[in-house]
Amino acid sequence: MALWVDILISAFLVIGGVFGIVGSFGLVKLQDQMQRLHAPTKATTLGVGGVLIASMLYFGLVQNSLSFHELLITLFLFLTAPITANFIAKAILAKSLKPEDLPDSGRPHGWSVYDDPPKTDAQDLDGGMPGIEDEGRGG
Amino acid sequence: MLKRLIPHPILSLVLLAVWLGLVNKITLGNVLLGSFLGLVVPAITAPYWPNQPKVGRPLVVVQYILIVIWDIIVANVQVAMIVLFKPNAKIQSKWVTIPLELTSPEAITVLAGTITLTPGTVTAALSADGGALLVHCLHTEDENAVRDGIKARYEGRLMEIFQ
Amino acid sequence: MIYMDYALMFAMACFGLGLLANLWRIARGPDNPDRILALDTMVINVIALLVLYGVQRGTEIYYEAAMLVAMVGFVSTVAYSRFILRGDIIE
Secondary structure (H helix, E strand, O other): OOHHHHHHHHHHHHHHHHHHHHHHHHHHHOOOHHHHHHHHHHHHHHHHHHHHHHHHHHHHHHOOOOOOHHHHHHHHHHHHHHHHHHHHHHHHHHHHOOHHHOOOOOOOOOEOOOOOOOOOHHHHHOOOOHHHHHHHHHO | OHHHHOOOHHHHHHHHHHHHHHHOOOOHHHHHHHHHHHHHHHHHHHHHOOOOOOOOOHHHHHHHHHHHHHHHHHHHHHHHHHHHHOOHHHOOOEEEEEEOOOOOHHHHHHHHHHHHHOOOEEEEEEEOOOOEEEEEEOOOOOHHHHHHHHHHHHHHHHHHHOO | OOOHHHHHHHHHHHHHHHHHHHHHHHHHOOOHHHHHHHHHHHHHHHHHHHHHHHHHHOOOOHHHHHHHHHHHHHHHHHHHHHHHHHOOOOO
């Protein structure tokens, strides 16, 4: 193996490893729940991204069997990371925070975790369940 | 007729590419099977996609993707620096409200995902009527600057793409 | 392969320590959303470890495993968050 290939793959591996440990370390170090959400969702995507690029380079340049699997995993992680982060943020909003802790939305309706969306005609079309919704309002 | 047969040409191409990536070998049989999936899956799932988003300006799309990738790398370094070297007491986290000019759900989804992936910000919620985003900022001194930055850097380009 | 073996070792050690940190956060809590976040990070670290192991062994057979772990991890995180949000997974 050429030396530059060796160094290139090693560099990506080291970068990936460093970002991976920083993400998990942030999870332990930061104090606030919402702050903790930042470290893993960002640092680990680049951490895994670096490792996957290194692996792609290794199989492409050293073993001469170019593969696209890693690209798929990277793409999948980059598409799903915002969604999981958003869901966890919503869980934190619903569980640990109150509407008073948040800034005003500047709109006639509040944030979607606490407030119901405005009623439109479209809801009747897509077969919304009126019985269940009324129950929610009443309680 | 062609539109009935291929309701989502881009989705069909993406499915073919994903299939080829999964089997990891480009042969005639795999291309045929991938094309078959690319034709059948959009046809079956068409009722779930009533409104097809209009995506224009391919050059702006490419520019947007490159900007986001660059920002992800910068964001990772910044967040790593904050996590490693800033004492907890000095980290000023703030909530930022971003009023939206975008209206299509796809555009708002892309904007929310971009905000989560880039510099120290996480999208937490959408207002109930879909007119504003609630964003949590890991460390900032001026929340107005964050809001204006996001609006100028991402939302303006998305407005161009999804018009 | 002079530097790559060391780099592999280093990266594996990093992600292994990351797993330990996540485990600490799961045990400590203090709240359920923290545990979901820690489990999600754990899934990402396991994906990285699987890929690294595949590189070390020089085989591509671990990619299917990594892919499946990524998908199952995503679905389970969303399901768990939804359960906390609504008290129900399927509405």
